Amino acid sequence: xxxxxxxxxxxxxxxxxxxxxxxxxxxxxxxxxxxxxxxxxxxxxxxxxxxxxxxxxxxxxxxxxxxxxxxxxxxxxxxxxxxxxxxxxxxxxxxxxxxxxxxxxxxxxxxxxxxxxxxxxxxxxxxxxxxxxxxxxxxxxxxxxxxxxxxxxxxxxxxxxxxxxxxxxxxxxxxxxxxxxxxxxxxxxxxxxxxxxxxxxxxxxxxxxxxxxxxxxxxxxxxxxxxxxxxxxxxxxxxxxxxxxxxxxxxxxxxxxxxxxxxxxxxxxxxxxxxxxxxxxxxxxxxxxxxxxxxxxxxxxxxxxxxxxxxxxxxxxxxxxxxxxxxxxxxxxxxxxxxxxxxxxxxxxxxxxxxxxxxxxxxxxxxxxxxxxxxxxxxxxxxxxxxxxxxxxxxxxxxxxxxxxxxxxxxxxxxxxxxxxxxxxxxxxxxxxxxxxxxxxxxxxxxxxxxxxxxxxxxxxxxxxxxxxxxxxxxxxxxxxxxxxxxxxxxxxxxxxxxxxxxxxxxxxxxxxxxxxxxxxxxxxxxxxxxxxxxxxxxxxxxxxxxxxxxxxxxxxxxxxxxx
Numbered sequence: 001x002x003x004x005x006x007x008x009x010x011x012x013x014x015x016x017x018x019x020x021x022x023x024x025x026x027x028x029x030x031x032x033x034x035x036x037x038x039x040x041x042x043x044x045x046x047x048x049x050x051x052x053x054x055x056x057x058x059x060x061x062x063x064x065x066x067x068x069x070x071x072x073x074x075x076x077x078x079x080x081x082x083x084x085x086x087x088x089x090x091x092x093x094x095x096x097x098x099x100x101x102x103x104x105x106x107x108x109x110x111x112x113x114x115x116x117x118x119x120x121x122x123x124x125x126x127x128x129x130x131x132x133x134x135x136x137x138x139x140x141x142x143x144x145x146x147x148x149x150x151x152x153x154x155x156x157x158x159x160x161x162x163x164x165x166x167x168x169x170x171x172x173x174x175x176x177x178x179x180x181x182x183x184x185x186x187x188x189x190x191x192x193x194x195x196x197x198x199x200x201x202x203x204x205x206x207x208x209x210x211x212x213x214x215x216x217x218x219x220x221x222x223x224x225x226x227x228x229x230x231x232x233x234x235x236x237x238x239x240x241x242x243x244x245x246x247x248x249x250x251x252x253x254x255x256x257x258x259x260x261x262x263x264x265x266x267x268x269x270x271x272x273x274x275x276x277x278x279x280x281x282x283x284x285x286x287x288x289x290x291x292x293x294x295x296x297x298x299x300x301x302x303x304x305x306x307x308x309x310x311x312x313x314x315x316x317x318x319x320x321x322x323x324x325x326x327x328x329x330x331x332x333x334x335x336x337x338x339x340x341x342x343x344x345x346x347x348x349x350x351x352x353x354x355x356x357x358x359x360x361x362x363x364x365x366x367x368x369x370x371x372x373x374x375x376x377x378x379x380x381x382x383x384x385x386x387x388x389x390x391x392x393x394x395x396x397x398x399x400x401x402x403x404x405x406x407x408x409x410x411x412x413x414x415x416x417x418x419x420x421x422x423x424x425x426x427x428x429x430x431x432x433x434x435x436x437x438x439x440x441x442x443x444x445x446x447x448x449x450x451x452x453x454x455x456x457x458x459x460x461x462x463x464x465x466x467x468x469x470x471x472x473x474x475x476x477x478x479x480x481x482x483x484x485x486x487x488x489x490x491x492x493x494x495x496x497x498x499x500x501x502x503x504x505x506x507x508x509x510x511x512x513x514x515x516x517x518x519x520x521x522x523x524x525x526x527x528x529x530x531x532x533x534x535x536x537x538x539x540x541x542x543x544x545x546x547x548x549x550x551x552x553x554x555x556x557x558x559x560x561x562x563x564x
Contacts (some may be wrong), residue, residue, distance in 0.1 A: 046081030117163025201247025290336020318419020391510025396422030
């Protein structure tokens with residue numbers, strides 16, 4: 001069963017005192033299983049976005065400790081900052097990451113809110129998916145009036161907190177209120193402008209954000225507001241859905257920014273918000289100089305941004321992940337104000353276990369040394385997978401060179417598709433480099449199991465059998481993937497850049513070697529499988545792939561020899 005993971009992104013009303021910020025943020029890792037991912041302070045806003053992740057119960061325990069510590073160290077009666085706020089822990093959203101629905105996450109938000117209200121005596125408002133009435137779904141409604149308006153808000157029966165005291169006492173004067181929610185993944189994203197005008201930045205924000213601007217009679221800025229039949233202002237919608245935005249001036253940088261909350265990046269992506277902001281700014285005589293990501297972002301959002309800009313440039317999409325990240329950073333100007341470190345800003349990279357040793361992370365020299373050492377792994381299976389990786393990498397290179405060949409501009413998409421196929425094969429084979437070694441190690445683990453009792457012997461025998469089957473299935477998958485990857489080399493030999501015929505040929509030879517080498521592994525491991533029916537099924541499939549590979553290799557090499 002998939003582990004349930006939720007992310008918590010509390011925003012605390014302190015962005016200048018780094019000692020306080022660290023003390024508040026670091027407390028979350030006192031809860032076992034919780035990982036602190038990011039601390040992103042802002043001096044001008046006097047606000048810090050903290051991000052941590054874990055299983056639901058541990059996360060709400062950690063969130064409670066964070067809210068408690070913030071209430072002890074931050075005095076809201078002395079707070080000032082550019083960002084709207086009404087509490088020491090201003091907002092505390094819970095975000096489903098994996099294995100859990102938004103509705104299930106909302107139940108944990110209720111649980112956290114009740115505990116904060118009862119045990120810490122802090123007024124709590126539930127918003128977005130956790131809201132218990134429609135008017136509280138919008139955070140702006142819950143936070144309207146900000147900290148300064150809390151005495152009036154708390155005394156209004158319509159705005160009684162969901163949990164905690166409904167009075168502005170001495171304690172609440174210090175802690176303020178906290179808004180807790182369950183929401184989809186939200187990207188906090190600022191667009192930088194070459195102006196100091198907050199009014200101009202706001203005008204662009206109104207052009208873009210879903211709520212748009214209030215409709216007025218005559219002058220669009222100073223004219224009388226147009227009201228509907230209920231007396232509510234009529235709004236002119238902005239261009240993009242699932243976007244909230246305001247303009248502000250950041251003294252720290254000496255520029256105005258448009259501050260966006262992208263509440264659903266599957267509806268409006270970061271790159272769409274950026275591009276539309278560029279158009280709106282240009283129409284007003286203003287230039288976008290870059291942008292700033294607050295907190296973390298999913299890897300897919302960065303790769304989608306790279307693809308978007310590559311398509312605009314009519315460039316191949318079949319390039320490496322690391323290159324795509326560089327293109328996204330430069331295209332969006334994410335390093336305009338400060339360096340952008342993908343390992344610290346992309347959620348999948350932050351979650352990656354830095355302590356686990358992978359063969360594919362070694363240098364070429366270290367990989368060769370590791371292979372040449374005394375241990376039996378990595379062995380022929382891992383080497384076969386890596387040779388296959390190199391082969392399809394060559395085919396992908398030819399596709400990318402062909403996509404960028406002068407005079408072939410009308411064919412860039414054709415070659416981009418082949419390059420993307422090559423990248424997919426490459427990534428799969430790379431993963432199999434380590435998986436083959438992992439499969440061998442599972443057999444070793446099986447042999448090390450105890451065998452004192454009959455049950456232990458039976459368990460040990462079953463573990464060895466299953467590990468041996470898996471150690472046969474992995475090189476079979478290497479064979480299958482390397483064989484399939486040869487379609488890239490064949491296509492590039494026939495339709496790609498003819499100056500690179502030899503590269504396509506070497507790629508095909510590497511793929512053939514990968515299949516041949518992995519076939520040896522299938523055969524030698526299958527000998528030890530006790531269930532001979534299973535073993536024969538695997539061997540028959542391997543033999544079929546082997547024969548098809550030799551036939552295709554011969555066809556490709558004959559074609560290349562004829563053309564060279």
